[in-house]
Amino acid sequence: MAEVSKEDSEVVTKIKTEPESAVDLEARILQLCESIPDGINDAIIQNTMPQCDATQRVMAVNRLLSMGKLDLIKIGNKLLYKLKTADAASNQLKGSDHQEKQIYQLIDESKNMGIWMRDIRLKSGLPMSQVQKTLKVLESKKLIKAVNCVNAAKKKVYMLYDVEPDRSLTGGAWYSNQDFESEFVDILNQQCFKFLQQKLAQSREGDLxxxxxxxxxxxxxxxIWKFICELGISKVKLEVEDIETIMNTLIYDGKVEFTVVPNGDGSQLKIYRAVVSVVPTSGFVRTPCGVCPVFNDCYEDWDISPSNCQYMNDWLSF
Ligand code: SF4
Incomplete structure (x- = not known):
């Protein structure tokens, strides 16, 4: 069992509650960091939330680090997680001129949705050439980054370097650099189905x-989400909703069926099981639209349209 100091144990006991989801676990870790400003290690997280396994803890901490909410510091041989403070950014901005600070501030306010160059120009009142130059300087200092939007090829927004872009900008887990990861979706599709097939086989073995x-x-x-996370096949953090999207494609393929059951808290829980298909599935139900994050913005003659969609073209050629 990992060791925790007496002082830390008192704080830990105070906020000891059971996290219910990944988001809840992340919130608990941040709360723990607030309570122990000198930093926490994995042992403290483990003792505070013993019901979370190592994979869940690592995923939560990695996500908080990638969102820029935590700092990883090394003291001697110890690795500690600390809340990221505004001081870090202000240290990096030391020596910057007024324009850099002004533009940095505007970008900071845009959070994970980012801000267009055009809006920076309008809000700052600076000439475009000056805005472009300042953005380049901030990018070279790794204080900000440019993010391409998945639903508009030429649209770029700026956000703080450590901020994870909103899913509506990146397309979520299914897109990498604006490219639809069809292979990744196929693998997830297969693994989710395999998991349900195993469950089906195990249920048949028992004397029930x-x-x-x-x-x-x-x-x-x-x-299913836990199983996929434990497989470690995804480089991006998957949410339970991503798995539900995959499950929908399996349902459309006729490989899986679902039902709803009471969840105990008044809500309803969707549960899934593999079905043995009596006829082969139709390719029609495997269109890329099934997992497309811009499905609701896709209309004929619009910027996003089936007639200029590369994924649709590939699928039709196939
Ligand atoms: S046709 Fe439209 S909805 Fe379907 S994959 Fe292409 S962009 Fe997405």
């Missing part, structure tokens, strides 16, 4: 009555 066997073959999206 038919209804219990059927119930044992179902899995919730959270169970």
């Amino acid at each position: 009555e038919p209804t219990a066997k059927r119930n044992a073959s179902y899995a919730s999206s959270t169970e």
Whole structure:
């Protein structure tokens, strides 16, 4: 068992509650960092939230580091996580001129949605050439970064270097540098289905009555999400909603069925099970639109349109 100092144990006990989701776990880690400003290590997280396994802890900490909410510092042989403070940015801005600080401030306010160069010019009142020059300087100092928007090829927004862009800009887990990761979606599709097939096979092995066997073959999206996370096949952080999107494609393919059951807190929980298909699935249900994040903005003759969609063209050629 990992060791925790007496002082830290008191703080830990105060905020010891069971995280219910990845977001909840991240919030608890931030709360813990606030309570122990000198920094926390994995042992403290483990003792505070013993119900979370190592994978969940690593994923939560990595996400907070990538969002720029935590700093990783080394003291002697120890690695500690500390809340990132505004001081770090102000240190980096030392020596910057007024324009750099002004533009940095505007970009900071835009959070994870970022801000267009055009809006920076309008809000700052600076000439475009000056804005461009300042943005280049801030980029070279790694204080800000430019992010291409998935739903508009030429649209670029600026945000702070450590901020993780909103999913609406990047397209979420299914896009990498504006390219649809069809191979990745296929692999996830196969693994989610495999998991449900295994559940189905295990439920049939047991000496259970038919209804219990059927119930044992179902899995919730959270169970499937945990399985996928443990496989470690994704370089990006997947949310339970991403798995539900994949499950929808499997349902359209006729490989999986779902039902809803009471969740215990008044809400309803969707659970899934593999079905043995009696006829081969139609390619029609495998269109890229099924997992397309800009599906709602896609219309004929619009900027995003099926007639100029590369993924649709590839799918039709296939
Ligand atoms: S046709 Fe439209 S909805 Fe379908 S994949 Fe292309 S952009 Fe997305």
